[in-house]
Amino acid sequence: MTTQLYAKNGHECLMFHDLVEEGHEVVQSNQFIICHDEHMAVIDPGGVITYNTIFMRRMKHFPQSKVEYIMASHADPDVVASLNKWLVQTSCRLVIPALWSRFVPHFCTQSIEDRLIAVPDRGGLLPLGSSWIIVLPAHFLHSEGNFQFYDPVSRILFSGDLGASLVSNRQAGRPVSNFDEHVPRMIGFHRRYMSSRKVCQYWAHMVRELDIDMIVPQHGSFFVGKPMVNRLIDWIERQDCGLDLLTQAHYSLPRTKLL
Numbered sequence: 001m002t003t004q005l006y007a008k009n010g011h012e013c014l015m016f017h018d019l020v021e022e023g024h025e026v027v028q029s030n031q032f033i034i035c036h037d038e039h040m041a042v043i044d045p046g047g048v049i050t051y052n053t054i055f056m057r058r059m060k061h062f063p064q065s066k067v068e069y070i071m072a073s074h075a076d077p078d079v080v081a082s083l084n085k086w087l088v089q090t091s092c093r094l095v096i097p098a099l100w101s102r103f104v105p106h107f108c109t110q111s112i113e114d115r116l117i118a119v120p121d122r123g124g125l126l127p128l129g130s131s132w133i134i135v136l137p138a139h140f141l142h143s144e145g146n147f148q149f150y151d152p153v154s155r156i157l158f159s160g161d162l163g164a165s166l167v168s169n170r171q172a173g174r175p176v177s178n179f180d181e182h183v184p185r186m187i188g189f190h191r192r193y194m195s196s197r198k199v200c201q202y203w204a205h206m207v208r209e210l211d212i213d214m215i216v217p218q219h220g221s222f223f224v225g226k227p228m229v230n231r232l233i234d235w236i237e238r239q240d241c242g243l244d245l246l247t248q249a250h251y252s253l254p255r256t257k258l259l
Ligand SMILES: [Fe+2]
Pocket: 074, 076, 142, 143, 161
């Protein structure tokens, strides 16, 4: 199913949330398209499982458009393992943290040097036709080189793994209706995958300067409306996670057989 997050005056944002078949040992993930007039960016397109369906749906929804960018928040397989297919079948350029730019060629069958936009740590503004996408630093949330993408037209923040929840495909296509009930679906993921409270606080201070109507993570349900957006930012800011929670006990010599 395709969820239309925003559509107005030739600017459209789509979300795909059910392209990974349930029942397999695969984490649910969301993929996104921003299309401004005929200029298209695909955000965190996923791996080989999701490629064909996204490609077909983008042809159906935006037959005139051109895929200008594949935008990867970081270099995990659920984010950008389909890269080679996009490079072969479209004339897209890859937008990725500079930190990972020399690692992703391992996904590719050809040189990508002339199609690479290696974003420096500070982020930047990326043109999309007459509009822009703001590439925001979100390092260590969770990946060491990590960006989020803010669309100033729809006022959607595509937050990558931050704000993610582990839910069914069906739930992922819905906005969060009760924040407190949603917390148990997020907390384990954040405690393990996010690096530290210090970074969460820096991120919260930065995004409070943006006018955000929606936060849409790469896994699970999304957050609509300023009260819900603010609750998520406040919650993330207070989370002890990653290094905060580690003790010597996590680094003891193992004694259990794996097989
Ligand atoms: Fe990730």
